[in-house]
């Protein structure tokens with residue numbers, strides 16, 4: 678285990694199992710709909726890469742970069758679009774793929790914005806859901822794990838851009854970010 682990690686919350690094996698389950702479910706839900714999976718950079722990259730390989734249906738992908746955190750561990754509430762989608766989503770079935778929903782501020786902004794572009798549907802798939810910290814009324818359509826209120830890293834999630842490459846979800850030691 679990495680020296681900055683206090684505890685492994687979700688193991689590599691647990692992630693693999695849940696992601697495969699979700700991919701199978703999405704393959705049924707989105708059969709014949711050619712969904713557009715939107716990966717929210719950067720944290721959702723490992724989840725997106727693993728999830729789409731478990732979706733055994735035609736699909737397309739695009740990427741967005743938004744930022745509300747910078748290098749902090751709590752959301753500023755201000756969502757900035759750093760990179761927009763490449764193509765129109767009018768009439769498309771959109772699935773936003775996220776690594777974590779915390780305050781919900783990032784996604785509630787994103788969902789409203791994408792709905793405003795006349796998508797046929799806009800749904801959310803998240804690896805992690807941290808409902809205790811929610812500031813807006815938002816719940817994911819698909820979620821792999823519900824986690825307690827702790828700052829987690831790994832499998833895409835960072836602290837100051839580090840730890841994204843850990844294959845598990847871990848809780849960071851307090852002394853690392855204090």
Ligand SMILES: O=P(O)(O)OC[C@H]1O[C@H](OP(=O)(O)OP(=O)(O)O)[C@H](O)[C@@H]1O
Nearest residue numbers: 718719720745746778779780781782783
């Ligand atoms: O529900 P919220 O409180 O809004 O938090 C969730 C957002 O925070 C993280 O992004 P971050 O801005 O850290 O960017 P990153 O994915 O590049 O690390 C995460 O990837 C979500 O997008």
Ligand SMILES: Nc1nc2[nH]cnc2c(=O)[nH]1
Nearest residue numbers: 779827828829830834835
């Ligand atoms: N790395 C990381 N980013 C987040 N963004 C919102 N919540 C979290 C969290 O617990 N960890």
